[in-house]
Amino acid sequence: MDKLRRVLSGQEENEELGLTAQVLDASSLSYSTRVKWFFICFAAGILCSILGTALLFLPGGVKLFAVFYTLGNLSALFSTCFLMGPLKQLKRMFEPTRLIATIVMLLCLVLTLCAVFWWHKKGLAIIFCILQFLAMTWYSISYIPFARDAVMKCFTTCLS
Numbered sequence: 001m002d003k004l005r006r007v008l009s010g011q012e013e014n015e016e017l018g019l020t021a022q023v024l025d026a027s028s029l030s031y032s033t034r035v036k037w038f039f040i041c042f043a044a045g046i047l048c049s050i051l052g053t054a055l056l057f058l059p060g061g062v063k064l065f066a067v068f069y070t071l072g073n074l075s076a077l078f079s080t081c082f083l084m085g086p087l088k089q090l091k092r093m094f095e096p097t098r099l100i101a102t103i104v105m106l107l108c109l110v111l112t113l114c115a116v117f118w119w120h121k122k123g124l125a126i127i128f129c130i131l132q133f134l135a136m137t138w139y140s141i142s143y144i145p146f147a148r149d150a151v152m153k154c155f156t157t158c159l160s
Contacts, residue, residue, distance in 0.1 A: 045076030105135035
């Protein structure tokens, strides 16, 4: 019935949207589809990170580690786009409470790849991967109410 209303009012949508168009408009995906793709992307991100960590110990594996670890973090970050939509995700990423964590996280993603491919500094790449992990963790807990305060209080208590 809704389709008939859209056709009659001249608002007919193209039924053959590609995956990219459907992802950009997350509301066109059903809830179960969005949750499935979230888990697929998140699992792929974890798998890439684990694979990168395993490749670290091979000769010349630092480059592969940096690439796979960065791809894993990007995949995990991208997975949340399926839950809330890409535009809402971007808006929430750059809210004042997450702005610093987002900038540090994105900067570390880029600097990790720069350290490996352009500067050829393997130690620096590993440091940037560690910073990626810390920034991603800080960014992720920003979505849990009062989690940052609890972490800060825990570290303050442990260090004093």
